[in-house]
Amino acid sequence: MKNSIGKKLFIGIAFFALIIVSLSWLLNTKYLEDYYLDKKKDSLFEYAQDIQRDYKGNIDSIDERIANIENSIGGSITIIDENGSEIYSSVFTQGRGGRGRWSVGGISLLTNEGIRRVLNGETTLESYIHPRFNTMSFLLASPLTNGHILIMEAPVSSIKESVEIAKSFHIYIGIISLLIGTILAFIFSKIFTKPIVELNNVAKSMSKLDFSKKYIVKNNDEIDQLGKTINYLSDKLDTSITELNMANKKLKADIEKERQLEKLRKEFISSVSHELKTPIALIQGYSEGLKDSVIEDEEDKNFYCDVIIDEANKMDKLVKDLLNLSQLESGYYQLQKESFNIYDLVKNIIDKFHPILNEKNISLKVNSDNKKLKICGDLSRIEQVLVNFINNAINHVDDRKTIKINIKDHAQKVKVEIINTGEIISGDEIDKIWDSFYKVDKSRAREYGGTGLGLSIVKEILKLHNSSFGVVNVDGGVKFWFEMDKVC
Ligand SMILES: Nc1ncnc2c1ncn2[C@@H]1O[C@H](COP(=O)(O)OP(=O)(O)OP(=O)(O)O)[C@@H](O)[C@H]1O
Numbered sequence: 001m002k003n004s005i006g007k008k009l010f011i012g013i014a015f016f017a018l019i020i021v022s023l024s025w026l027l028n029t030k031y032l033e034d035y036y037l038d039k040k041k042d043s044l045f046e047y048a049q050d051i052q053r054d055y056k057g058n059i060d061s062i063d064e065r066i067a068n069i070e071n072s073i074g075g076s077i078t079i080i081d082e083n084g085s086e087i088y089s090s091v092f093t094q095g096r097g098g099r100g101r102w103s104v105g106g107i108s109l110l111t112n113e114g115i116r117r118v119l120n121g122e123t124t125l126e127s128y129i130h131p132r133f134n135t136m137s138f139l140l141a142s143p144l145t146n147g148h149i150l151i152m153e154a155p156v157s158s159i160k161e162s163v164e165i166a167k168s169f170h171i172y173i174g175i176i177s178l179l180i181g182t183i184l185a186f187i188f189s190k191i192f193t194k195p196i197v198e199l200n201n202v203a204k205s206m207s208k209l210d211f212s213k214k215y216i217v218k219n220n221d222e223i224d225q226l227g228k229t230i231n232y233l234s235d236k237l238d239t240s241i242t243e244l245n246m247a248n249k250k251l252k253a254d255i256e257k258e259r260q261l262e263k264l265r266k267e268f269i270s271s272v273s274h275e276l277k278t279p280i281a282l283i284q285g286y287s288e289g290l291k292d293s294v295i296e297d298e299e300d301k302n303f304y305c306d307v308i309i310d311e312a313n314k315m316d317k318l319v320k321d322l323l324n325l326s327q328l329e330s331g332y333y334q335l336q337k338e339s340f341n342i343y344d345l346v347k348n349i350i351d352k353f354h355p356i357l358n359e360k361n362i363s364l365k366v367n368s369d370n371k372k373l374k375i376c377g378d379l380s381r382i383e384q385v386l387v388n389f390i391n392n393a394i395n396h397v398d399d400r401k402t403i404k405i406n407i408k409d410h411a412q413k414v415k416v417e418i419i420n421t422g423e424i425i426s427g428d429e430i431d432k433i434w435d436s437f438y439k440v441d442k443s444r445a446r447e448y449g450g451t452g453l454g455l456s457i458v459k460e461i462l463k464l465h466n467s468s469f470g471v472v473n474v475d476g477g478v479k480f481w482f483e484m485d486k487v488c
C-alpha cells in the first residue's frame with residue numbers, strides 16, 4: 001500500500017471518523033449537562049405557566065394536574081397564601097414531613113432577591129444545595145391569583161448522574177465507532193482501489209505491447225468508463241500496431257524483392273552481353289578478314305562465311321530464346337490447352353531428329369505403357385519441352401550413345417522420362433541447371449551452341465501447366481522427367 005491512493009483514503013476516512021468521534025465526545029462532556037439543566041428549567045417554567053393559567057384560587061380543581069406535574073418533574077409543589085400558610089403541599093400527602101425547609105413552605109429557601117421578585121409579581125428560579133445530602137435542587141416561585149404563591153422544587157441530582165453515565169458510555173461508543181470506522185475505512189479503501197489497481201495492470205501490459213489483458217467492466221461507474229476507454233484504446237493500438245508491423249514486413253519484403261530483381265537484372269545483362277560477346281567478336285573478325293581480301297582461296301572464303309552464318313544463327317537463337325522466356329515469364333502468357341496423344345507427339349519429334357541421331361549413331365528407344373495415352377496441354381509448348389530435353393540428351397550422351405524415352409501411365413497423370421547414358425550431374429549443380437544461362441561445362445556448351453536457356457524455358461512451360469518435373473542421376477546417366485494431367 002506504499003504511497004497508494006488506498007492508503008491515503010484509509011488514513012483520510014479513519015482520521016475523519018476520529019474527528020467526528022472526538023468532537024461528539026467533547027460536545028457531550030462540555031455541554032450535555034448545561035443542556036439538560038436548561039431543558040429542566042424550561043419545563044419548570046412551562047409547568048408554572050400552566051398552573052398560573054389554570055389556578056383560580058381553588059386547589060381542588062387542579063389537584064390532579066398538580067400531582068401529574070409533580071410526577072413529571074420528580075419533585076414537589078407547594079402553594080401558600082399571602083400569609084405564608086400552606087394551601088397545598090405534596091410534602092404531607094407523601095409523608096415526607098419533618099424537614100425544616102418544608103415547614104416554612106419552601107419560600108424561606110429563596111434568596112432575599114428571589115422573595116422580593118416574587119412579591120413583585122415575577123416568576124423566579126433559583127438553585128440551592130441541600131445542606132445534608134449535598135444535592136442540588138431547582139426552586140421555582142411564581143405568583144398566582146389571590147396573592148397565592150406557587151413553589152416548585154425539583155432535584156437535579158438525578159440529571160447530573162445521568163449526564164455522568166452518558167459521558168462514560170460515550171467513551172465506549174467512541175472507541176467502538178472508531179474501531180468499526182477504521183475497519184470500514186480499510187474495506188472501503190480496498191474496494192475503491194481494486195479497480196484502479198486492475199486498470200493499472202492493464203495499462204502496464206499495454207506499455208509492454210501486450211494487448212491481451214482487458215479491464216472487466218462491472219457497474220459502469222466513472223472508473224469502469226475509464227476502463228472501457230482503455231479497452232478501446234488497447235484494441236485500437238493492437239490493430240494499428242499489427243497493421244504497422246504487417247506494412248513494415250511487406251515493405252521489407254518489397255525492398256528485398258526489389259534488390260533481388262536488381263541483382264537478377266544485372267546478372268541477366270551481364271549474361272546476355274557475355275553470350276553475345278563471342279559471336280560478335282567472331283563475326284567482326286571474320287568479316288574484316290573477308291573485307292581485307294587476305295584470303296584468296298575459295299574454300300577458305302566459304303569457311304569464313306560459314307563461321308559468320310553460324311555465329312549469326314547462334315545470336316538469332318539466343319534472341320529468340322530470350323523473347324520466348326520473357327513471354328513465358330511475363331505472367332500474361334495464355335496456354336492453348338488441348339487433349340492429345342503423347343506417344344504420337346513423341347514419335348513425330350523423333351522422326352524429325354532421325355537424321356542427327358543417325359549421323360551421331362545414337363540409339364533412341366521409346367517405351368509406352370499404352371500407346372493411346374492422352375494428355376492435356378499446350379501441344380506446341382509440350383513439343384518445345386520434349387525437343388529441349390531430347391536436344392540436351394543428344395548433346396550430353398556418352399560413348400554408349402543410348403537414349404530412352406518412357407511414357408508411364410500414373411492413374412490421373414502421365415509421366416514422361418528422358419534418360420541418356422552419360423556423366424551424372426553433381427549435387428551442387430543439379431538444382432542450378434534450371435536457372436537462365438547456367439551451364440555446367442561452358443566450353444562444351446559452346447561446342448553444341450548452348451546458351452543455357454533451354455531448361456529455363458522448359459521450367460516456365462511446365463510451371464504454367466502446373467506440372468511436376470525434375471532431374472535425377474540414374475545408374476550410368478541422367479533422367480529428366482515431367483508429369484502431365486490426363487484430362488483437361
Ligand atoms: N541430359 C543432360 N546430361 C547432363 N547435363 C545436362 C543434361 N541436360 C542439361 N544438362 C546441363 O544443364 C545445363 C543447362 O541446360 P540447358 O538446356 O538449360 O542449356 P544448354 O543445353 O546448355 O543450352 P540451350 O538449351 O539453351 O541450347 C547444360 O549446360 C548442361 O550442363
Ligand SMILES: [Mg+2]
Nearest residue numbers: 388392454455
Ligand atoms: Mg539445352
